[in-house]
Amino acid sequence: MDKLQLWQRYQDWLYYNQKLNLYVDVSRMNFDEGFYTSMKAKFAHAFDSVEKLEQGAIANPDENRMVGHYWFRNTDIAPNQEIKQEINETLTQLTEFTKKIHKGVITTPQGEKFTDLLSIGIGGSALGPQFVSQALAPLTPKLKIHFIDNTDPEGIDKVLGKLKDKLKTTLVLVISKSGGTPETRNGMLEAKNAYQEEGLDFSRYAVAITMMDDSSKLYKVVKDENWLSCFPMFDWVGGRTSELSTVGLLPAALEGIDIDRMLAGAKEMDIATREKNIKNNPAALLALSWYYAGNGKGEKDMVMLPYKDSLLLFSRYLQQLVMESLGKEKDLDGNTVYQGLAVYGNKGSTDQHAYVQQLREGVANFFVTFIEVLKDRKTKSIELQENITGGDYLSGLLQGTRQALYDKNRYSVTVTVDEVSPYTIGALIALYERAVSIYAYLININAYHQPGVEAGKKAAASILDLQLKVLNLLKNSNQPLCVNDIATKIDELDEIEAIYKILRHLSANDRNVILEGDLHLPSKLQFSYSG
């Protein structure tokens, strides 16, 4: 296609939303009218299913749950009065709490204003808040946020070490739907220990977001220890779509980000993505492009390239939203399908200097999504040469890369927003939530469960059980044992490799396990306990 034909195609397919000041350009995905026509029936089904979902249909038959993250931004469409009232009360409570923290009505036990916020959570309880903080937190936020999002002791030490002098004015937010996520529980216990070591009463600093009923172990802790406050997580909000529920809104509000505008942007995008004409529905255009790129089977990776530093974490946020939703073994009819859509990327033009070499010339196993932001900065730019600013370069580099990739038959979608603001971030989140929802119906999978996550957790739990058995045996043995002896004695011969690794890890960490012998030869090593 020559450049004038491409220009016509650009205009023919251009989606523009005046209220959001947002464009979606799929002209550089190479599908033809035949493909588009062939997809219409699938889309009709998807639009219909998405509509039912929003109205409260059970989308997640395994778990018998509704999917209702969009009710948070428009309580009028909640499926019943009870849910509507719950949401409204929660939003009021959240706003009131935030005001009291900012104004110093709620203070530390010593009567000081809170200055920092330590957020403890993982997955959906961290990725959204991290993305939004990086995108939107002011230079001097109301509370400065820090994250513990793993059970890495050294990582936790680093976060707590940086906070040390400020711990006494640091509010803690523990986010866990069930309270059963070990990484989050561990982070909470480590943080609690750090507060206690500073002579601070942790419960006077701690706020939770969790299911406020017996299903949550965290809620039990909150009540037993009389925490400062607790906000509800709802059964009908999944982790990866929780950014615009309490999970994302509370930390954002505490940082000083305008959450009403975030919700307004999402609400407006929800309206736009209910449209049943593919060409007029930006989420449908994305889903169409994903389907075309990977033959509806995820055969191409989606490389996310936002040309804006503040959007660096968008791809990490989308990794969860997209991959956890779409990466499924079975379709809704029980067929084995191994579905998914891999997502990676950081930011442009920086990534051009990392891997655009491969994108342009190497394995053609991807398509790109460019995110373009029209406004360069809040103030006026200096000219770096006559009539040229740094933002002109950034804009030119995006255009140039899109063109250079297309010249090599590497296809791309471009999403354009006017600026990075609470409103556009809310809209972008809602856009991709809906694109995932529509695409999941196109490929006939359940986007709202995650059966594969359990396997690793269960395997990890059994490793910890094994560790207790191994330690118990070693403590009661009066001679060194090799790993084969140990596995045999605890009747876990099948787990011999796991046992070896448990011992190797313990011996590296002053845990009273002594390892002797040649490290090249694991089965010859002798282990003993020196308690």
Place this chain on the structure above:
Amino acid sequence: MDKLQLWQRYQDWLYYNQKLNLYVDVSRMNFDEGFYTSMKAKFAHAFDSVEKLEQGAIANPDENRMVGHYWFRNTDIAPNQEIKQEINETLTQLTEFTKKIHKGVITTPQGEKFTDLLSIGIGGSALGPQFVSQALAPLTPKLKIHFIDNTDPEGIDKVLGKLKDKLKTTLVLVISKSGGTPETRNGMLEAKNAYQEEGLDFSRYAVAITMMDDSSKLYKVVKDENWLSCFPMFDWVGGRTSELSTVGLLPAALEGIDIDRMLAGAKEMDIATREKNIKNNPAALLALSWYYAGNGKGEKDMVMLPYKDSLLLFSRYLQQLVMESLGKEKDLDGNTVYQGLAVYGNKGSTDQHAYVQQLREGVANFFVTFIEVLKDRKTKSIELQENITGGDYLSGLLQGTRQALYDKNRYSVTVTVDEVSPYTIGALIALYERAVSIYAYLININAYHQPGVEAGKKAAASILDLQLKVLNLLKNSNQPLCVNDIATKIDELDEIEAIYKILRHLSANDRNVILEGDLHLPSKLQFSYSG
């Protein structure tokens, strides 16, 4: 294969290096003896080629350059006395300069000690320093580092905004081999402007790392403005293998990281990876695994999962090292091959909550590399339940995930180090540098050029040229013009879409371009200039 057979396979293939205390485990890549045998001839050729490369052979025929990053850590193997002396002098100069900064012998013009370091660079001039800083910088570094690694005005404003009060004690490091990289030049000009606005003499804060000859535009600036200092980049060090040259060593040393230990770790790894028996060469084992996973064609992505927060940026570092080296259209014989190896990942166990669902159940288009760190933290851990620490969880989650993936025929490599230290980071960098080098010879491509990077840059430059033409026309036009008129008048009809986007961008940024009309209809918009 049952678990006891896997344990035997684990031991049969286990690589352990006593000096580095480093393990490589490829037992969960499913290749058989037949595959291994079939690869031996290819490896013999690769080992031979790598040896010549180290001795100074021209590896990069397009650019007629040697590839010598390993000489920096072992000057005894430099191909001639002149290079050896250059390196030794540079290292001495670098160490002396760092000491003077730390001790306050070199100070700000006001006689204060420098407190912060602003690094301006992109690609190989940023990814290594960022990775190393995150991994190794002490909690209270000698100088606290900040990065401008893009030409995003808002991103630059954020970095400079955070530094504002400290700008007067912030040393600036500008890193650009040729001085021709626009993002870096733009960052330098923006930073210079910020210093000037604070009434500070930029040249008294500025240090460069560049080619110290006429080939570098940056070196000319350094001389013309009489900068504080300048360190050489060498022709024989490529951007993506520059972390253990001046590019990475100077910022690391300034932060207070032990660069001698980094170099020592890399030197020891270089020795280990010269071994010509595949099973005894950790880099060869990686290259073998990559080849097996992707049929020597990059058919599977490499997902990097370091179970350690401080290694979060390793995958971003490797994206450049691996993808820019291997992502090539042509092989050394000129055949069209579209080679490469896509890399992504962040950290475990965090990523388990993002996309292990897809890894375990979804598209099987990847293999995993786990990075395991045996030591949990510097101090003793608290027990979160009897005999179980947070580090035990992290270790168990790694083991569990490796097992859960293997159960679904998703394969993995595990690299184990005892701790994250300058020595192990130096070793890991050298390990992957060599794995890339060996793998490139296995697939017969040139790992040391990047012809595809130029296309995007050239296209961007032509967009900026176009902008000047468009602005010139509009300024001299006494009536509004549509984009078709503009393209016709400047005789660039083919570039009509690019012109539209230039105008859209200018009009969003108070650049005197007025846009009127319905944004849905690009060709109907009217543009004028109001200067």
